[in-house]
Amino acid sequence: MSQQLGTLEDLPEDYRADMQKAGVAPLWPMMRNVLPHGAPKPQTAAGYWNYQDIRPLLIRAGELTPVEKAERRVLVLSDPGRGVGAMQATASIYLGLQLLLPGETAPAHVHTPSAVRIIVEGKGGFTVVDGEKLPMEEGDLVLTPGGEWHDHGHEGEEPIVWLDALDLPLFYYLEGSYAKEGPLQSQRNRPDASQVEYLSAGLAPTRRPGAGVRRYPMMRYPWARTEAALRAMAAYGGDEIAELDYVNPETGADILPTMGFTAMMLPAGSKHEPPLRSSSAAFHVIRGRGKTRINGETFEWGPKDTFSVPVFSEITHEADADSFLVRVHDRPLQDKLGYYEERSR
Numbered sequence: 001m002s003q004q005l006g007t008l009e010d011l012p013e014d015y016r017a018d019m020q021k022a023g024v025a026p027l028w029p030m031m032r033n034v035l036p037h038g039a040p041k042p043q044t045a046a047g048y049w050n051y052q053d054i055r056p057l058l059i060r061a062g063e064l065t066p067v068e069k070a071e072r073r074v075l076v077l078s079d080p081g082r083g084v085g086a087m088q089a090t091a092s093i094y095l096g097l098q099l100l101l102p103g104e105t106a107p108a109h110v111h112t113p114s115a116v117r118i119i120v121e122g123k124g125g126f127t128v129v130d131g132e133k134l135p136m137e138e139g140d141l142v143l144t145p146g147g148e149w150h151d152h153g154h155e156g157e158e159p160i161v162w163l164d165a166l167d168l169p170l171f172y173y174l175e176g177s178y179a180k181e182g183p184l185q186s187q188r189n190r191p192d193a194s195q196v197e198y199l200s201a202g203l204a205p206t207r208r209p210g211a212g213v214r215r216y217p218m219m220r221y222p223w224a225r226t227e228a229a230l231r232a233m234a235a236y237g238g239d240e241i242a243e244l245d246y247v248n249p250e251t252g253a254d255i256l257p258t259m260g261f262t263a264m265m266l267p268a269g270s271k272h273e274p275p276l277r278s279s280s281a282a283f284h285v286i287r288g289r290g291k292t293r294i295n296g297e298t299f300e301w302g303p304k305d306t307f308s309v310p311v312f313s314e315i316t317h318e319a320d321a322d323s324f325l326v327r328v329h330d331r332p333l334q335d336k337l338g339y340y341e342e343r344s345r
């Protein structure tokens with residue numbers, strides 16, 4: 001059972017000095033920091049980022065820093081628990097808002113971390129992954145898995161902004177994060193797989209003997225279809241929340257090895273209290289308005305806002321209007337490590 005462990009100060013000074021010289025330290029004074037009782041003690045704090053506050057800063061970044069000087073023109077959403085400048089929103093999730101102006105190109109590169117873009121505003125932007133040109137329309141989810149070359153372009157008239165979600169903190173922690181640059185990719189002259197091979201849920205291209213399936217067969221999840229599916233579920237769910245996971249259409253597995261994405265519809269007037277989850281998460285509001293209480297602190301949110309929750313948070317969502325959110329979380333990683341858990345409140 002729990003008992004008071006000895007502290008560093010309990011130990012004689014000469015012993016502490018000798019340990020220092022030998023490059024060792026006693027575990028027991030620090031034991032509870034690394035193995036607290038019952039539940040983790042997250043450094044992450046709940047965060048909230050108001051898009052209307054950040055948008056002018058992004059537009060100004062477009063005036064101050066040409067994309068050639070930035071490679072990727074991004075404002076990072078820093079975890080309040082780690083302070084502004086932290087390259088992470090939770091222990092495992094990096095979030096940034098990226099701006100691309102008409103006519104600009106973000107050069108091709110490839111890196112070890114995986115990324116997902118959720119399109120916040122603008123028309124005419126696109127990402128090229130593995131030669132596939134993926135249109136970026138509001139609410140779309142576009143994958144650039146680790147190890148896949150990608151570049152971004154913009155053929156529209158207005159600025160385009162998207163939210164980047166990466167497993168960068170994990171790769172950085174593992175000292176495995178790096179990128180390579182290269183020339184722009186030539187694009188295949190056809191629509192992307194979401195518009196051709198995987199147009200309809202439950203239908204996949206005929207499997208030919210010996211023909212392998214690409215690890216990432218579909219890189220774009222158009223929002224219009226996601227919203228239609230959520231509305232259809234909600235129509236029969238009363239004021240229950242409708243939730244759909246983004247999955248690989250060939251395997252049903254999570255779309256990325258470490259990060260999961262769940263689209264949610266909170267009907268107007270509904271209240272939702274999810275279980276306490278061992279995963280950390282961020283919520284991005286595609287459309288709607290409401291408020292969320294996170295461990296006793298209330299955040300009011302509107303369209304295009306983003307908020308984050310530490311592990312095992314007590315969360316209550318209340319929607320004032322029909323609201324659509326995408327939840328970014330690290331459950332796939334925790335599933336693989338074998339410790340994902342939900343607890344009742």
Ligand SMILES: [Fe+2]
Nearest residue numbers: 109111115150
């Ligand atoms: Fe990238």
